[in-house]
Amino acid sequence: MVKLVVTDKDGRDVAVDARPGLSIMENIRDLPRSVEAICGGLCSCATCHVLIDTEWISRLPPRRYEERIMLDRSRAYDVARSRLSCQIKVTDALEGLRLTVAPDEP
Numbered sequence: 657m658v659k660l661v662v663t664d665k666d667g668r669d670v671a672v673d674a675r676p677g678l679s680i681m682e683n684i685r686d687l688p689r690s691v692e693a694i695c696g697g698l699c700s701c702a703t704c705h706v707l708i709d710t711e712w713i714s715r716l717p718p719r720r721y722e723e724r725i726m727l728d729r730s731r732a733y734d735v736a737r738s739r740l741s742c743q744i745k746v747t748d749a750l751e752g753l754r755l756t757v758a759p760d761e762p
């Protein structure tokens with residue numbers, strides 16, 4: 657398991673033992689006040705939007721075009737930190753990753 661620290665929509669930090677090989681979204685969607693992930697990971701809803709802590713950004717694979725398009729439509733889009741959590745696979749290299757669930761879109 658890989659330890660992630662997730663700040664939920666209420667600002668609470670939650671430690672998650674994530675399963676490698678699954679996406680971050682798949683590992684955090686069952687937490688209370690977490691991502692909704694309406695499309696189930698198809699990169700077509702952006703309800704799995706998270707903000708990655710700055711020091712982790714360079715250790716993640718780059719955004720694909722489709723991910724950038726979806727994030728661009730979000731009000732909470734942070735060009736430096738925003739990611740779709742369904743597009744990032746958990747690996748052992750992410751041990752200790754910290755992220756914040758993006759606020760609900762109005």
Ligand code: FES
Nearest residue numbers: 695697699702742
């Ligand atoms: S779950 Fe829909 S874009 Fe990630």
